[in-house]
Amino acid sequence: MSDIVAQTAPRRRRLRLAPLIPAAAAAGAVAVALLLVAATGRPVGIAIAAFWDGIAGSAFAFGASFDRAITLAFVGLGFILAGRAGLTNVGGEGQLAVGGIAATALALHGAGDLPRMLAPALPLVGGAMAGAVWGGVAGILKVRRGTNEVISTLLLSFVALQLVYWCVQSTQLLRKPQTSDSTLPESLDVPDITQLPLLFPDTGSPLHIGLFLVLIAAAAVAVVLTHSTLGLRLRAVGLNALAARRAGINDRGIVVLALTLAGALAGLAGAIMIVGEQYNLKTDFTSGYGFDGIVVGLLARGSVGGVLVFATLLGFLRSGGISMEITAGVPAAAVLICQGLIVITIAGSAILGDRARGSA
Amino acid sequence: MMTAADIGTFSGATLRLAMPLALAATGEMVSERAGVLNMSLDGMMLTAAFAGALGSWATGQPLIGLACGLLAALVLALWQAAMSVTLRANQLVVGIGFNILALGATTFLYREIFGAASRDLIPGFARWPVPSLAELPVLGPALFQQTALGYAGLALIALTWLVLAQTGFGLSVRAVGEDPRGAEKAGIDVRRIRYYGVLYAGAMAGLAGCFLSIADIDTFTEGMTNGAGYLALAAVIFGGWKGWRTFLACLLFGSATALQFLLPDLGVNVPVAALLLLPYLLALFAVAGLVGRIRPPSALTLPYVPGR
Numbered sequence: 296m297s298d299i300v301a302q303t304a305p306r307r308r309r310l311r312l313a314p315l316i317p318a319a320a321a322a323g324a325v326a327v328a329l330l331l332v333a334a335t336g337r338p339v340g341i342a343i344a345a346f347w348d349g350i351a352g353s354a355f356a357f358g359a360s361f362d363r364a365i366t367l368a369f370v371g372l373g374f375i376l377a378g379r380a381g382l383t384n385v386g387g388e389g390q391l392a393v394g395g396i397a398a399t400a401l402a403l404h405g406a407g408d409l410p411r412m413l414a415p416a417l418p419l420v421g422g423a424m425a426g427a428v429w430g431g432v433a434g435i436l437k438v439r440r441g442t443n444e445v446i447s448t449l450l451l452s453f454v455a456l457q458l459v460y461w462c463v464q465s466t467q468l469l470r471k472p473q474t475s476d477s478t479l480p481e482s483l484d485v486p487d488i489t490q491l492p493l494l495f496p497d498t499g500s501p502l503h504i505g506l507f508l509v510l511i512a513a514a515a516v517a518v519v520l521t522h523s524t525l526g527l528r529l530r531a532v533g534l535n536a537l538a539a540r541r542a543g544i545n546d547r548g549i550v551v552l553a554l555t556l557a558g559a560l561a562g563l564a565g566a567i568m569i570v571g572e573q574y575n576l577k578t579d580f581t582s583g584y585g586f587d588g589i590v591v592g593l594l595a596r597g598s599v600g601g602v603l604v605f606a607t608l609l610g611f612l613r614s615g616g617i618s619m620e621i622t623a624g625v626p627a628a629a630v631l632i633c634q635g636l637i638v639i640t641i642a643g644s645a646i647l648g649d650r651a652r653g654s655a
Numbered sequence: 656m657m658t659a660a661d662i663g664t665f666s667g668a669t670l671r672l673a674m675p676l677a678l679a680a681t682g683e684m685v686s687e688r689a690g691v692l693n694m695s696l697d698g699m700m701l702t703a704a705f706a707g708a709l710g711s712w713a714t715g716q717p718l719i720g721l722a723c724g725l726l727a728a729l730v731l732a733l734w735q736a737a738m739s740v741t742l743r744a745n746q747l748v749v750g751i752g753f754n755i756l757a758l759g760a761t762t763f764l765y766r767e768i769f770g771a772a773s774r775d776l777i778p779g780f781a782r783w784p785v786p787s788l789a790e791l792p793v794l795g796p797a798l799f800q801q802t803a804l805g806y807a808g809l810a811l812i813a814l815t816w817l818v819l820a821q822t823g824f825g826l827s828v829r830a831v832g833e834d835p836r837g838a839e840k841a842g843i844d845v846r847r848i849r850y851y852g853v854l855y856a857g858a859m860a861g862l863a864g865c866f867l868s869i870a871d872i873d874t875f876t877e878g879m880t881n882g883a884g885y886l887a888l889a890a891v892i893f894g895g896w897k898g899w900r901t902f903l904a905c906l907l908f909g910s911a912t913a914l915q916f917l918l919p920d921l922g923v924n925v926p927v928a929a930l931l932l933l934p935y936l937l938a939l940f941a942v943a944g945l946v947g948r949i950r951p952p953s954a955l956t957l958p959y960v961p962g963r
Contacts, residue, residue, distance in 0.1 A: 335767055383747055440943045445694070445747050446889060447942065453882045453935040461928030586755065593748060628762035635756025642749040643738045 317594050320640035324633040331632065332625050342623040349618020350611045356618070358500030362572050364610030365505045366391070369564030370588020371602040372516045373557030375595055379520055380553040381533035386448025388585025389455030390429045390558045394422035394565025396462055399469055399576040402485035402569070414488040419566045426562015427555045429455060434554035438547035444554060452585065460578050469576055482576040491571040503571040512560060517599040529553055561585065587613070590634050593641060609634070659792065665917040666794055671871060673909025674808055675700065675863040679887035680894070680901050681812045682859025685819060687891060689852030690832035690954040694750020695735050696860050697884025698757030703728040703864025705761040708777045708875035709768065717780045717869050721804065724865035725858060731757070732857020740849045743958035762877045769875070779873035780804050804870040808862055816898035828852060832952035835959040845959050860884070882935070889938035895949035904941065908934045
């Protein structure tokens with residue numbers, strides 16, 4: 296009885312407040328960042344101008360901002376897909392990394408001889424498969440050994456980052472042939488034919504067809520989540536795995552599948568980073584996109600539209616931050632501070648919803 | 656051939672690399688026994704490493720640096736406790752948020768204060784060889800030439816086991832993590848004990864961070880923990896939430912990292928990168944291999960609402 300009362304009355308308040316929280320958190324975090332900039336003694340106006348230039352100051356900046364958003368959106372989509380099954384995939388960074396390794400290897404060995412239509416596709420498929428394996432391993436560990444996916448996906452990320460380092464350090468793997476002592480530890484450039492076509496090559500914008508790929512992926516995830524039996528099963532397992540099993544759902548299979556798909560999306564993003572933007576493999580080429588993708592997924596609260604919005608926002612934030620560092624000398628880490636504050640605030644304000652439901 | 660000197664170097668490196676993990680993991684074990692997971696361990700270590708280096712660099716006194724490091728980690732821990740215990744935030748998510756914040760804040764301040772590529776050496780703790788023990792063959796120089804922070808850390812770890820296992824306070828901590836409702840009925844303030852747990856994890860992570868920056872390599876680099884906090888979390892799981900087993904897990908991870916100094920001396924040619932990923936891979940196997948046979952504290956990550 297008391298449960299029913301607790302559920303009905305304050306719930307309306309929760310519904311009204313919920314969408315406001317990310318916006319309020321973001322606004323507060325940006326305010327803190329501006330204060331930080333002011334505290335460094337640099338003119339805030341110049342910093343803001345540099346920030347804006349980095350986002351949309353030129354065709355190049357605008358395109359690069361969207362390229363960043365594409366990567367973040369893929370990772371975020373994977374995060375909410377796994378999240379629907381009650382899983383927290385924090386292994387985006389490692390899944391990006393193995394996707395990038397596989398894409399580089401395939402682009403350098405094999406894909407270059409394929410026709411133009413297929414040449415970029417092979418690294419993309421390979422990247423997605425590598426990411427799928429990296430995510431799937433965490434899924435298998437969870438159902439077989441009961442290993443919490445948060446700790447396993449994190450550790451797998453560190454393994455993957457060291458694998459990238461290994462690949463670019465060893466000439467037997469992907470390091471380009473050493474012609475002198477100053478040869479950098481990075482791979483050869485992938486052949487032109489394997490590179491993703493640019494959407495506006497004449498304008499100098501680096502925006503590539505990954506934009507369409509991410510929109511297709513977003514539509515697919517939206518359909519799966521809302522209009523498919525798989526979506527229902529994911530949700531059922533997420534709400535109550537035991538009840539789902541009683542209802543005849545293979546809950547363990549769903550857990551593995553959810554993490555595999557999340558890994559595949561991030562792996563694909565890693566491949567796109569290589570054949571779409573960077574064109575070769577370098578140590579730390581993932582530079583935190585996998586972790587930022589988690590933030591996107593958290594902010595989106597399970598909504599595909601939310602992922603696209605917040606990926607764009609964070610992609611722009613990153614571009615602006617980099618430009619602010621180069622032009623105005625303000626460390627781009629200010630952007631990280633913003634993101635951290637946003638995550639903490641949103642996690643801390645979840646109580647507004649919980650309290651209304653009257654249970655912990 | 657492995658010589659006595661090799662063994663000495665290897666065990667010295669093992670202990671040196673295991674120390675920060677063991678400090679952080681021991682504090683985290685206490686917090687987890689009380690039911691609170693600090694995913695933010697890495698961020699607390701990094702924050703303390705920076706604040707410790709800053710304090711030591713500014714004053715020339717490693718001891719003041721240590722105080723700064725501890726204070727910074729405690730502030731973060733208090734904030735984390737307010738989020739996890741009082742506001743009942745998801746402990747995984749809020750911890751990740753703190754890690755992002757710590758990486759951002761330390762990088763930002765480091766660049767502002769030290770400049771982007773500072774190679775400044777930070778005044779660190781001096782080594783204190785234990786008379787006569789330090790001259791023991793093979794292991795003497797490795798084990799008995801620690802800094803003051805090293806000895807104090809080892810003592811604190813042992814003291815923690817003792818308090819957790821043998822005292823009434825330790826019993827309260829364990830009760831709060833296993834059966835908070837029962838603990839409350841027995842008159843224990845569940846949330847207060849959990850605050851203590853998180854603050855203790857913060858203090859130990861603070862020591863661990865300071866160990867990195869002012870008692871080992873005597874410098875700060877951006878993101879210098881490099882996931883050590885996550886290794887410490889894995890060590891707690893691998894150690895089955897038991898003190899000495901957690902410590903052994905840290906020694907194991909430390910020795911895996913120390914192999915990169917031993918193997919080249921033995922003429923074994925293994926890529927450095929392969930050795931760098933070994934501790935993480937080992938941690939993964941450890942976590943995957945043992946969970947199921949050991950049981951985490953029943954109320955781990957579950958927030959508690961008093962009086963319901």
